[in-house]
Structures are given as C-alpha cells and as structure tokens.
Amino acid sequence: METVKQLPKTIKLFKFARKEASLHGDYKISAMPRISEIARNTEDRIKVALSFYLENDKTPCIKGIIKANIILDCQRCLEALPLELNVLFNLAFVRHESQAEELDTSFEIYNIGEEEDLDSIDLITDEILLSIPMAPSHDFDCSLKIDKEKEIVEKISKNPFDVLKNIKMADFGKE
Numbered sequence: 001m002e003t004v005k006q007l008p009k010t011i012k013l014f015k016f017a018r019k020e021a022s023l024h025g026d027y028k029i030s031a032m033p034r035i036s037e038i039a040r041n042t043e044d045r046i047k048v049a050l051s052f053y054l055e056n057d058k059t060p061c062i063k064g065i066i067k068a069n070i071i072l073d074c075q076r077c078l079e080a081l082p083l084e085l086n087v088l089f090n091l092a093f094v095r096h097e098s099q100a101e102e103l104d105t106s107f108e109i110y111n112i113g114e115e116e117d118l119d120s121i122d123l124i125t126d127e128i129l130l131s132i133p134m135a136p137s138h139d140f141d142c143s144l145k146i147d148k149e150k151e152i153v154e155k156i157s158k159n160p161f162d163v164l165k166n167i168k169m170a171d172f173g174k175e
C-alpha cells in the first residue's frame, strides 16, 4: 500500500488500480458545478477518500467515501434543508456487460468501454447526486408551517376592519 496522496484531476483507472493507490481529495462545493446548482452553501467543503484495486486480477475498482454537509432547498416548504452525506460506494469499471457477470452484487457497475481515464470531479459529483433523494424534503411535516403562516397573514389582513368594527360597536354601546 502506498501512502495517501492527493487525488489528481484525472483518474488513470488501470494504473491506479494496479498500484492499489489510496487517494484523497478536499474540494469546495463551488468546484463542482452540478452540486453548486442545488446547494446553498457553495463555500463549504466536500471530503473524499478513494482506494483503487483490481478485482479478479483484471477489473479496476474503487472503494470510496464522500463526506459533505450540503444545504438544499426543501421541495415542500422551500426552506433550507441541511443534508449530512456519508456516501460509501464500491465501483467496478467494466469494458463489456459479460465482465460484470463475474462480479458480486456489492458493486455498482460502470461500463467504460474503451475509456482509461475518468474525471475526478465528474465521478464524485455522480456519486453525490445518486445519494441525494429525488425530491428532498424535511423529515417532519413542514407543510404545516406554511399553512399556519398563511393563516396568520390572512388574520392580520382582516384585523383592521375587525378592530374598526369593534370600536364602532363599543362607541354605539356607550350612547
């Protein structure tokens, strides 16, 4: 095993796997365009650790973890929705479908065809997006809050007339 080194911009899949490289990365969310589009906290950081190895002496694999705190918009109430991500994955990169059949179900299979190199940011972005729910929302019933706020607004807008009515009634009562 090599000592832990910085993950480069381009992953040399077969070379890294043969060397059993362990690489780590530390990125600003703003360095990942597709995450920046949905995150409110683009100045916060994403930490990544990847271990490369060859499965069955031929299939390059990556075992990894991504840690990040990403603040999204809740799709129900549109307020901030903090998400603590601990994404664990085990990826296998095959050249054709039949190669995937030799692997057990713990692997997430990527068919790379003739490709040798991968873009680090793309790979990490894909894994993060896969781990985020399709329509992220608070795990409590945040829609209730919206209804209550609307009620309050409605009451306030009615209030001036009610108050006026009450004063008039009170005045009449005196006479």
Ligand SMILES: [Zn+2]
Pocket (backbone or CB within 6 Å): 074, 075, 076, 077, 078, 079, 137, 138, 142, 143
């Ligand atoms: Zn919500």
